[in-house]
Amino acid sequence: MAMAPQARRAGRPRSAVLGRARITAAARRIIEARGYPALTMSALARSLGVSPSALYNHAASKQQLLQWIQEDVMAGVDSSGFGRLPLDDALRLWATSYRDVFARHAPLVPVIAVLPVAGSPRTLRMYEDVAAGFLGAGWAEEDVAAAIIATESFIFGSALDATAPLDIFDAGEHAARFPAFSGAVARQRASGMPSAEAAFGLGLEALIAGLMTRGPGGPAASRSSS
Missing domain, CATH: 1.10.357.10 (Tetracycline Repressor, domain 2)
Incomplete structure (x- = not known):
């Protein structure tokens, strides 16, 4: 008996695409919940479910994150x-x-x-x-x-x-x-x-x-x- 062809996976990725808007929103949530000192690149990466290296591919530094937050607010x-x-x-x-x-x-x-x-x-x-x-x-x-x-x-x-x-x-x-x-x-x-x-x-x-x-x-x- 011939095997039924496997269903094609949906093209949309399982996790949200990492980008400026998502990173900025997550950084704001950390500051608003726990204060500015709690915002670190490693803490932000954890909240986004990504590695720090993946985060650095989008945001070069904490200073850039703050500038994005400033622009957003x-x-x-x-x-x-x-x-x-x-x-x-x-x-x-x-x-x-x-x-x-x-x-x-x-x-x-x-x-x-x-x-x-x-x-x-x-x-x-x-x-x-x-x-x-x-x-x-x-x-x-x-x-x-x-x-x-x-x-x-x-x-x-x-x-x-x-x-x-x-x-x-x-x-x-x-x-x-x-x-x-x-x-x-x-x-x-x-x-x-x-x-x-x-x-x-x-x-x-x-x-x-x-x-x-x-x-x-x-x-x-x-x-x-x-």
């Missing part, structure tokens, strides 16, 4: 308002989207905040949009970088605050000794808005109002030019 930040909206509205859109992205990926804040931008064209594009927005609004060139850095510092801090425990400011048994602060915390909690959201909204508006005094016609700009 920054894709969610919206800087499209600059040049299209008034500067204050563009800042609100940018800062809110930036904070929301990093609130979802708070463990990445200490990594991205100190990572050089030269390896991330997407981050550089964002900064270009923001800088062009300030310049287009008439800002002095020497003030633009400081304004961006100050705003970004507030954004990163707010992103970390968004992940803090809800009772972080509860004085507990010491509440009676510190009535002003404890009362303010209780009153804010009674409003129903999470403290991190209230703080971000208030802080962002205060920051933008202060920045606007540096623009053309603002009192700070007038004093510096006199």
